[in-house]
Amino acid sequence: MELVTPGIGLIFWQTVTFIIVLFLLSKFAWKPIMNALHERETSIENALSAAEKAKLEMQGLKAENEKLLAEARMERDKILKEASDAGNALVETARQKANEEGSRMIAQARESIENEKRAAITEVKNMAAALSVDIAERILRKELSNPQAQQELAKDYINEVTLN
Amino acid sequence: MKKLFILLFSFLTITASAEAPVEGGEFKPGDMITHHIADDYNWHFADGVTLYLPVILIDNGTPKVFSSSNFYDENHELVPYEGYMVSHGHIYRADANGQPAADQSSLIDISITKNVASLFLSVALLFAVFFTIAGSYKKNNGKAPRGIQSFFEPIIIFIRDEIAKANIGPKYERYMPYLLTVFFFIWFNNLLGLMPGGANLTGNIAVTLVLATLTLLITVFSGNKNYWKHIFATPGVPVWLAPIMIPVELIGIITKPFSLMVRLFANITAGHIIILSLFSLIFIFQSIAVGPLSVAFATFMNFLELFVALLQAYIFTLLSAMYFGGAVEEHDHVGDHGHGDGAHH
Structure with a gap:
């Protein structure tokens, strides 16, 4: 029974001492300790979130870089394609032009050949005519040396003329 | 820190002597244990190493402060002092025969105990x-x-x-x-x-x-x-x-x-x-x-x-x-x- 009977003296000292301890420790130990802990935790948290943010930013930057790179690549491909297209077109045009020129030249040549041919034929014709006339003159000159033949010819002409 | 441990262990070596029966005669484990776990007016570290703590009494509103060593004679036996006595770990008003008096009212004991x-x-x-x-x-x-x-x-x-x-x-x-x-x-x-x-x-x-x-x-x-x-x-x-x-x-x-x-x-x-x-x-x-x-x-x-x-x-x-x-x-x-x-x- 002695053991479980609280003594007045100890209750008194325990109450007084404990309340003083509670007050002093709260004011001079727990408050600065808790504040310091809180501050440190906040600063660590901030640092961590800043690092996270920086990481995200880096990722964003990287993605952007990749996008830029991809765009540049696309641009390069486009330019290359355009250049090659242009080259092809140029070659095509040149070929076409050359073809045309060729055809034109061929046509021209053909035309001039035709002209030449025609001129040559005309000349041959003229020459043949002149020759024929010449031959005819010579024949006539020989034929019409007798007067009878001259009359007969005149007669023929007159026959032809009277019909008109 | 190391010093603290050495100090602690040097205390541990005293333990054995501290736990030994000091009073002599027949060993009563119950009394020894009760004595160790209960409060006391002095602090008994080891044989011969005792710190007597101050007794503070408020008797009818009058504060009285004296050393608890006054309750012990040279043979370490309990004796009454100035009309007070210790019995079974408590301080009482003593009567003429050295027994706790009948009237113990308004005696408040706020001693610095162990x-x-x-x-x-x-x-x-x-x-x-x-x-x-x-x-x-x-x-x-x-x-x-x-x-x-x-x-x-x-x-x-x-x-x-x-x-x-x-x-x-x-x-x-x-x-x-x-x-x-x-x-x-x-x-x-x-x-x-x-x-x-x-x-x-x-x-x-x-x-x-x-x-x-x-x-x-x-x-x-x-x-x-x-x-x-x-x-x-x-x-x-x-x-x-x-x-x-x-x-x-x-x-x-x-x-x-x-x-x-x-x-x-x-x-x-x-x-x-x-x-x-x-x-x-x-x-x-x-x-x-x-x-x-x-x-x-x-x-x-x-x-x-x-x-x-x-x-x-x-x-x-x-x-x-x-x-x-x-x-x-x-x-x-x-x-x-x-x-x-x-x-x-």
Whole structure:
């Protein structure tokens, strides 16, 4: 029974001492300790979130870089394609032009050949005519040396003329 | 730190002589154990090393202060002094025959007993440790803890996160000073009690009574509307049950801290009794052969008590936090009333 009977003296000292301890420790130990802990935790948290943010930013930057790179690549491909297209077109045009020129030249040549041919034929014709006339003159000159033949010819002409 | 350990072990070597029967004659283990766990007017460290503590009496409003050595003669026998005498660990008014007088009214004994001295010692230790730590926090502000600071910081954070935050909720900060103080007070005193020659302060019901009363007062004064509503109009309980429920709930207010008081007192006192009983075996059997066994068991018990010292401090703090948590809990959900509310009894 002695053991479980609280003594007045100890209750008194325990109450007084404990309340003083509670007050002093709260004011001079727990408050600065808790504040310091809180501050440190906040600063660590901030640092961590800043690092996270920086990481995200880096990722964003990287993605952007990749996008830029991809765009540049696309641009390069486009330019290359355009250049090659242009080259092809140029070659095509040149070929076409050359073809045309060729055809034109061929046509021209053909035309001039035709002209030449025609001129040559005309000349041959003229020459043949002149020759024929010449031959005819010579024949006539020989034929019409007798007067009878001259009359007969005149007669023929007159026959032809009277019909008109 | 090393020095501290050496000091501690040098004390341990004294243990054996401290536990030995000093009075001579037949060895009574019961008396020896009671003597060790009870309060006293002097502090008996070892044979011949006794610190006589001041006696403070308030007799009919008149304070009287004198040394407790006045109650002992040269043979270490109790004698009356100035009309007062010590009997069975208490101071009484003595009559002419050296017996406790019939009239003991308005004699208040607030002597600095062994337990009070131990209390002061623990307080000095608490101040020394935690003011040093607070200083370290100011000095290495924002930096990693070092030295003694890094030993206590995890404990402080554990109390904050696992005990206060987990059980009280968002309003935990208000209760942190009390929880930290009570935890370290109990822990330090439990450990001091394990020191050879140490007082059994946390195993004294007066001390646990004061601590439990403080928890009770804080709980009652921080009780919000829900807390009181829960007591006087328990949700979901029919009105006709109120004559039973209200007394039950009111008794519940008292039994919670009562269990705190008894738990701490009983655990610490029991530990002391077991260790002392194991040592008593040597003297009961009067054989050296029992010695090693006794010492082995007592060593094991001492380690167990080191753990119990921490565990009891933790349990007291945890349960206090739970009671505070119950007092400040907010019931946001209207639908919650009537079911699921019984969980925190």
